[in-house]
Structures are given as C-alpha cells and as structure tokens.
Amino acid sequence: MSEAQPPAERPTLEKTAPPQGLEQAESSAAYGPGAGGAEGQDGAADGGRVPRFWSVRRVPAALVALLLLAGTAVLLYDVASVRADRPGMAWRRTLADELATTRLDDAAVLAGAAVAALLGLWLIVLALTPGLRGVLPMRRDVPQVRAGLERSAAALVLRDRAMEVSGVRSVRVAVTRRKVRARALAHFRELDEVRADLDSVLEEGIRQLGLARQLGLSVQVRRPAKR
Missing domain, CATH: 3.30.70.1350 (Cation efflux protein, cytoplasmic domain)
Structure with missing residues (x-):
C-alpha cells in the first residue's frame, strides 16, 4: 500500500494594513x-x-572597432610619412609639445583621464556581464x-x-x-x-x-x- 503524500504547501499571504481612507x-x-x-x-x-x-552588443563593439581602426590608420600614415623624410602631421607635433609642457595636475588632463577611465570601465562591464536583462x-x-x-x-x-x-x-x-x-x-x-x-x-x-x-x-x- 502506497503512503499518502503530504499536501502541497500553499502560498504564504502577508496582509498589510491599508492606508487610512483607502480600501x-x-x-x-x-x-x-x-x-x-x-x-x-x-x-x-x-x-x-x-x-x-549573453547580449551580442554589436553597437558598442562596432564603435570601438571603428575608433581603433581610424586611430591606427592615422598613426600608421604619420609614421610612414616620417619614414619617407616628410614632416609629421601638424596636430601630432602640436599634441606632443602640449603634452611635454602640460602638468599632470592640470584640469584638462585630469578630465581626460577620468573620461578614459570611465570608458574603459564601461567596456569591462559590458565584456563581463551577460546583458539581455x-x-x-x-x-x-x-x-x-x-x-x-x-x-x-x-x-x-x-x-x-x-x-x-x-x-x-x-x-x-x-x-x-x-x-x-x-x-x-x-x-x-x-x-x-x-x-x-x-x-x-x-x-x-x-x-x-x-x-x-x-x-x-x-x-x-x-x-x-x-x-
């Protein structure tokens, strides 16, 4: 003879007192x-x-890939231009001079570093979390x-x-x-x-x-x- 199965547990209901004037x-x-x-x-x-x-995250991946591609292409072109005994791009010379003379505690440098850190942290979070909530x-x-x-x-x-x-x-x-x-x-x-x-x-x-x-x-x- 099979043993009787215990009844399934029913939901536990917790009643709260209604606010005054509202039923x-x-x-x-x-x-x-x-x-x-x-x-x-x-x-x-x-x-x-x-x-x-896991989310595919095509948009962030495409944006990062495009930025890296554009930056790499510009740097390779400038390096090739210098190797060919041609002057480097004006923006790179200006940027090098400003970086050589700007202090590390400058507000613009700190702001740029904070933006770069936040961007990197965002990319790390996207890489380590599933998404598709x-x-x-x-x-x-x-x-x-x-x-x-x-x-x-x-x-x-x-x-x-x-x-x-x-x-x-x-x-x-x-x-x-x-x-x-x-x-x-x-x-x-x-x-x-x-x-x-x-x-x-x-x-x-x-x-x-x-x-x-x-x-x-x-x-x-x-x-x-x-x-």
Missing part, C-alpha cells in the same frame, strides 16, 4: 515549484543552473535547446490571466528578473477574495511560463478612486 488588500506569495516540475529554484529539470543569455531563461527540458521569454511577453500573458478573475476591473503586471508585481482594481466582490483568486491564478500562470527560475509574487488589490 485595499495586499499579499506577497512565496512558493516553490509545483508537483509537475522537478527543477530547483534556480535550475533546470536536471538540477543544473540555466545561464542567462529583458529575457528570462526558460527550463532546458531538451539539453540541445535553449529558450528565453521576454519579460514584456510574460507580463502580457499574466495580465490576460488576471483579467479573467471575477471582480477585476483593470490590472497592471510588471515582471522583473526575480518578481512579478500585480496591481489590480476591483469594482465588486470582497478585496480579500479577489486577491486570493489573483494569487492562485498568477501562481499557476507563473508556473506555466516554464521559466528556469521561479519568480516571487506580489499582489495588490484596491478599489477605484471615487470621483
């Missing part, structure tokens, strides 16, 4: 993957971590296939699911890398009932998105402002 209900649901998914909080179905998508990695049920979901698309899907809840007049859904925030207006039914239904519907909707990382959920329901 509203809030909840923050924390839950783990459902019975249909064996993946971990940050991993794929086999327990491995699913990495984020708007794409949420999905579970890798097939090892050879990687899929991602735009956060705007996920928000649209969850918004459509929330609008199916009885009593919801309008709802705004924002999806970040770690959390889903829903702000709804309810024109009938008790706010706690509407919020509980939204918690259940959005929780199931988040699971059905098939994301590698289960997102947290925050739901706020209030009445429309009286005119």
